[in-house]
Amino acid sequence: MKTVRKVLIVDDSEDIVEYFVQVLNRCTSPVEPIFALTHKDAIEIINNQTISVILVELLLHDACAKRLVNSAVVKNIPTIVLTSIQDKKESFQKLNIVEYIVKENRSSLEYAADVLKRVLKNYDTTVLVVDDSKIAIEKYSKALKKLNLNVVSSNNAKEALELLQDSTTKISIVITDYNMPNVNGYELTIKIREKYKKDNLSIMIVSSMDCSDTIVSCLKMGANDYLLKPYNDEMLAVRVTNNLELLDLFHQTKEISHRDFLTSLFNRRYFFEASTDIFNNIQKSDKAVAIAMIDIDHFKTINDTYGHDIGDLALKEAANILKHNLRTSDLLARFGGEEFCILLDRSSQEQSKEIVENLRQKVEENVVKSGDITIKYTISIGLCYGKYKNAEEMIKHADDALYIAKHNGRNRVVLFDDITNAHCSISK
Numbered sequence: 001m002k003t004v005r006k007v008l009i010v011d012d013s014e015d016i017v018e019y020f021v022q023v024l025n026r027c028t029s030p031v032e033p034i035f036a037l038t039h040k041d042a043i044e045i046i047n048n049q050t051i052s053v054i055l056v057e058l059l060l061h062d063a064c065a066k067r068l069v070n071s072a073v074v075k076n077i078p079t080i081v082l083t084s085i086q087d088k089k090e091s092f093q094k095l096n097i098v099e100y101i102v103k104e105n106r107s108s109l110e111y112a113a114d115v116l117k118r119v120l121k122n123y124d125t126t127v128l129v130v131d132d133s134k135i136a137i138e139k140y141s142k143a144l145k146k147l148n149l150n151v152v153s154s155n156n157a158k159e160a161l162e163l164l165q166d167s168t169t170k171i172s173i174v175i176t177d178y179n180m181p182n183v184n185g186y187e188l189t190i191k192i193r194e195k196y197k198k199d200n201l202s203i204m205i206v207s208s209m210d211c212s213d214t215i216v217s218c219l220k221m222g223a224n225d226y227l228l229k230p231y232n233d234e235m236l237a238v239r240v241t242n243n244l245e246l247l248d249l250f251h252q253t254k255e256i257s258h259r260d261f262l263t264s265l266f267n268r269r270y271f272f273e274a275s276t277d278i279f280n281n282i283q284k285s286d287k288a289v290a291i292a293m294i295d296i297d298h299f300k301t302i303n304d305t306y307g308h309d310i311g312d313l314a315l316k317e318a319a320n321i322l323k324h325n326l327r328t329s330d331l332l333a334r335f336g337g338e339e340f341c342i343l344l345d346r347s348s349q350e351q352s353k354e355i356v357e358n359l360r361q362k363v364e365e366n367v368v369k370s371g372d373i374t375i376k377y378t379i380s381i382g383l384c385y386g387k388y389k390n391a392e393e394m395i396k397h398a399d400d401a402l403y404i405a406k407h408n409g410r411n412r413v414v415l416f417d418d419i420t421n422a423h424c425s426i427s428k
């Protein structure tokens, strides 16, 4: 379970508060928006509740919010100032706030919303800083912690590689110095790229060498970015944020290409990719697995009788029942149409039979309701269990068993027996 993050919006304009509440309500991670229209209320909230981020206008009806910003910073609450006061940026930036944004137009609100979402994401984002200078590491850490990032560090490449491998938290970005004894930042980048791809881990090289040949070779060898020294905190922040946003985009694109649009289950393509890894592991351990092919009975009749909207609803509900009654280690995908496939890892033949028989019963008990329409439907399941080299052969046997299940009256599970090559019905 992810922690619900409370975000405090402090502004005496109800429109602004409403805008950010809407932004937060669209967040995919669990967030609770809280708002205060006065300085007094805001102070009371931060003294009595655990707040994860504050977004604050300095100019409030009852006070200037400097005391609030100070208290928030002391309490280590990441604070974003979004204000109509133009000339206080420098004095507030010294207070270790995330960012000082001047309210100019709609774009400044949108920018503030992006910063807010980034700070929330950064609770779960880790940066690895590699630099042989202790002072430099401290400088990076201070600037990165302002963005609410988790920071781990190392003063040499060897240890950095070990940290990447062993860290319990996933590292999203490596910021490395170029000039280091033994292995420099360029060589470290090459070593990292042997294992970690650009769409999974970002690398930023930092150097005072303003030489285009060096910059080009660093970028060619897999660095995502090259930051020139001397840099200021704001420059580092914006470059790190841009790199993290790119990683998010890579991640989202991958998610979309792996998912079925209607049900959000994995698609056939992802199933074969993921099952290849599982079968590779099985070969080493000599374990058996189960594959189940599932098909909704008389699905065409549902579509023809009630229309495609109800058909889609039936598909979504079937997908949800399957998803919620499987273990996290099971691989579930929609193969197309009304057909689903499951790979059950780490279970005996008996357990596999019980799991899929439970799915059959759960779908049989379900009632799909939409307006005045209520429908019930069933599924047929073909199951194959055993030690195989790949998913394809198992799917073929499971498909044969599914065919028998359909032929023998539907709403049943049929197991393909790999020893006798016979099929047996296991539903009551």
Ligand SMILES: [Mg+2]
Binding pocket: 131, 132, 133, 177, 178, 179, 180
């Ligand atoms: Mg150095």
